[in-house]
Amino acid sequence: MADSRGSHLSVVLDLSPSQWHLSAENPPTNPFPLSLSSFLSQLLTFLNAHIASKHENSLAVFGAFPRKSILLYASSNTPTSDDTMDANWFPPFRQVDFTVVRRITEELDSLEGASEDEAPTALVGALTKALCYVNRIMQPPAQAIAKPSDKVDLSTLPEPHILILSVSPDLATSYIPIMNAIFSAQKLKVMIDVCQIYGEDSVFLQQAAHLTGGSYILLERRDALLQYLIMCFLSPQSIRQTLSVPTQDRIDFRAACFCHKNIVDIGFICSVCLSIFCQPVPVCSTCRTKFPMKTLQRLNASRPASANVSNRPSPSPAQSRPAVTSTNGDTPRSHGLSELPSTSSINAHTRTASNGTKSS
Amino acid sequence: MSSSRAARPTSVPDTKPNSYKPHPLIPFLQARSQTVLTRLYQKPSACLSIFRLLAPLERQLVMNLLWLEAPINLSTMGSWVVPECKKEYTEAVANLGRLHIVPNSPVKLGLNSTFKTSFRQALTGGGTSGSFGIPAEPDEKRPSISIETLDSYALERWETILHYMVSSGSATKPSSGALFLLQRSGLMASYHGSQSQITSTGFQFLLHSPHDQLWDLLLQYLDMSDDRQMDLVDSLHFFFMLSTMELGKEYSTENLTTTQKTLLEDLRDYGLVWQRRPSSKRFSPTRLATTLTSSSPPLPTTTGVTSGPQEGFVVLETNYRLYAYTDNPLQTAVLNLFVSLKYRFPNLVVGSVTRDSVRKALLNGITADQIISYLTTHAHPQMRKNNPLIPVTVQDQIRLWELEKNRLKSRDGFLYNGFQAQGDYELVLTYAKQLDVVLWENAKKKAFFASLEGHQNIKGFIERRGQGGK
Structure with missing residues (x-):
């Protein structure tokens, strides 16, 4: 049955403080301001929508901060939250929302005293981590490895895809690592979707989306972020054969x-x-x-x-x-x-x- | 022959979107009236659960429409559809229309406003509906129950019901509520006040996956709700609430309606819910309940084996021999439906598939395809190397046995013989043939067989001729 496998989504967030500051600036320089907080609330709804779609769906969120990249949330290794439960909230949603927001706030707070000239974000690092994560979950379970003769039943493995939400301009020094990441994504058959939320077109990320069969969007109407996310990036590969998504x-x-x-x-x-x-x-x-x-x-x-x-x-x-x-x-x-x-x-x-x- | 073997489809699952089979609950909901459904959509948890049961394409359509303030033109959404898949798209929209999630309209596409509000609330959290279950206050004296205990409790309850069915009433009896449900759903029937016996639907039921079995029973339960003065919407809300709860957590019974409290007791019997004491003010859902809306749930019942590999336990050889690595009485009993069992060891049952054993199953109403699909789903990992999975000889033979059963047809009727003269025989036979009731004839033996309906006429004809002849 086509529906029996879940889909896995890894989201890579570009959390460059200076770029988000620019993005939140008011018109007229910036026709559709989008602050980090309103971005996060729309993003969380999108993440919830992904988890809502299927019981088997899994999620990982990676954050790219200046000079470092970290795993913000992974559905496979969440500690059981001891916070009080809420009768009005589906427990998995609550967990994602709280974990992601808490980790981002912690990281941004620790950046507080950093020097004026901000280091570029470690977007490639986060992307590479996302690929490693996909690689790990795509490995067959341990018993199957013990008996290599057994064929792995591909239909039970999740359908992976990666979404990069970028706000920073291209970093020319990261050309080679990005290309390498693209090649490994091709090898893993992972689709990379890219949404450039702020700034100009990204040359490298365009190529990443194109070469892995994903979709690239330069967001013009930043006030409609959620609708863009849901219509273009929520569907796994199997649905895109029926309900197409924009490509470049x-x-x-x-x-x-x-x-x-x-x-x-x-x-x-x-x-x-x-x-x-x-x-x-x-x-x-x-x-x-x-x-x-x-x-x-x-x-x-x-x-x-x-x-x-x-x-x-x-x-x-x-x-x-x-x-x-x-x-x-x-x-x-x-x-x-x-x-x-x-x-x-x-x-x-x-x-x-x-x-x-x-x-x- | 060899070439046709090669062309045999392999075990690769069909990944075409149109092979998707809708969840059993969806047709049930589609048959409800719009008012019932609208009431149902008032709870965020119900919207979320129903959403999960939809086909993948339908889910994406709902999501696309969810955050739009106003309905959009049909053509706007239509332009996103790949031209070759127009059919699936129209079907999906029609399906959503029957569920009243997308109101039928020739020009506009939008979500039912109740559904939209509730589902948005489900995704963003908030509200005061409490539809995801009110958690119980932590109790200092009694720590909450472990997930393992919950699993084994659910397993034990569920297997009691199934085992009772297989054993045709001789095993431990489940509760009276469960018994009534089995009878009511036609899975078991008692003739002339005797012990209830499993029916042919019941046999077929045993070979289904646990997830299907569970929903079969729950749908029967919902069908029954009108007779028992239970509110259908309340019951559904409770099911959906259970399915969104967290395993291993305790919830409070406050705020449950009367219907839901009755439901709680019944579900406790089926192993969906655990309570410390029947009068307890708190309850915990088991894995059976929390996986209600997932399509391939890791139910503990699928692998109720304490020894042997988890995923499958049946090895079938080309010589019709069957080895089942299990010590589970239920699985042994199910195998016993179509296998003649020979030996039993602590962790292994050996038997063979014979003509008699398969015929017995066929007479019980089990089909050859069901037997083969049961063997396929429960095949031992060692068997998975084979292609095709089940030896062709055995597969073909089981199908042939089924055909053999269909070869013989029985009809009630009368045999007419002992005619004095060939002329008499022919006269009566011609008359019977005019009535079109002759099933068999033999001119040499001067005998023919006619069906029951013609008997009165033929008898009358013979008598009249006898009198006339005198």
Whole structure:
């Protein structure tokens, strides 16, 4: 029966104090202010809705704070609360709400005396923890491992998905860890949904949602957060086959270079180890391959004057470039290196695409 | 032959959404009137429980509509639906309409306002309805009961009922209320004031999963509520309240209506609720009660084995031999329905599936499919390696035995023979054939068999001819 397995939801919360402060600012600079407290109350209702849907549904909430990420709540290891019960409240809801709010308040209070310039939030750390958690619950129970010959009955394992609620802009240094997280999510068959609640489009999180089959939304009407959450992110994969959710029609596929952590429109790729650079380099910093001087000069000559390095946070799809030029490889045997068109396998994650998936 | 074997469907479950079977309570609720349902939706816990029993797509639709202030156009929601799945979507909306959760309307889609208010309250908490159960004040003298004790209590109560059914009245009797319910639901019947006997529906009932069994009985109970002057809505509220309670906690009986207090006593008999003393002012729900609204509950009864693996205990070999690793009298008794048991050891029962044992089961009204599905669900983990799970020979043979039973049909009637002359025989036979009552004929033996309905006419015809001939 299609319904016999529960679904698991891991929520990753970006709790950067400064960004939330900006988000709560009043109009006119901010047409739809959303304070952390009203965000939390809507989020808790969403979490309750997830638990309400099925007895077997499980939930984990991770918080990304400046410099650290912690597990705020997990339905598998909640201590039995000794607080008094309430006749008007479904016990599991109460537990989630209290635990999450208490942990967040504790963490934010401990940040109080921190220095003025805030460290970026550990969003990737939280995402990685969420993936580890999913990996753990997707492992078959202990007895089955003892007898590896037994086939695991996949139908009893929960259907996992991860939701990232982000407010911070992209952090170019986290490009590689995010990419790694995406690859492991693909391997685990975990869908990553992203909701960028405040600020500009996030390049990396867009890719995360796209590559794992999830949904990415840049929230415009922040006052309708709950409705967005429920309609787009509540349903597990099996329901999305019937009741579709919005997907992106344009995805910013730009990558960050390994050398300066800039987001680049045109990159140069080492043909040996696929490292990305924002400018032609004589030696690959990752695998130490030496490139011939001739190609280097030719590539330098062919570079457009200004458009090679870009720090623009917001991509304009009109300027999308077809491809990444490959820094020629230089294994002694290869001669016709110079005109190597970037092969599809290489530039899969570096192309700026304008023809992304189109939802029905 | 080998190719057809290969094409046999494997045990991979069908994951298509349309394979979803609605919960037994849903049709029951759909048959209620709108006023009853609206009263039902006044309690947040009832809304939450009913919501959980809905199909996945219906749940998502309810959620989508829940926080909207005004109804939206049908086409707005329709545009979210994948075109190929339009049918499932329309069905889901119609289903919700029959439950009066989404009022039927040709243009707008919105939630019933009572349902909306209560369900919102359930999700956000608050209100004063107390529908999730009033917790009892902690008692210093008596610590609250452990979950293990609750489980074993529920198990013992539930198995007493089932065991009583299997043993056809010779085992320990459950309470009179439970007995009455068994009779009333047609699972057991007593003929001419004798010991009550299990019926064929009863046999089928035994092979269901515990969760289905529980709901079968509860629905019967609800059906009965009118006769007993119990308020249906009050009873349902109580069931839903139980299903949202926390296992291992104590709740107070204050604020319960009279109906609900009667209900409490009955449910105590079935093992859904535990009380220290019948007059106690507090009660604890057992796992049977708290998992009422989950679809595949980890009921303690599913694995009432004290030894052996938890998930399954039956090993069936191609030579029709069956080994059951169990010491549970109930499971042994259920197996005894269609297996001829040979030996019994402290933790093992050995028997074989024979023509006679299966025929006995078939005569009791159990079908071959039920036997096979019981064997499949209770198969030992060791068996799970096989594909198909149950040996094909045994499966086919059980089905053949069932067909064999259908081969013979019995009809009441009369045999006419001993005709003096071939002419007499043919004359009567032609007459009988005109009446269309002949079931069998043999010209050589000058005999035919006609059904009961034709007898008076044929008898009259023969007599008239006899007189005429004189």
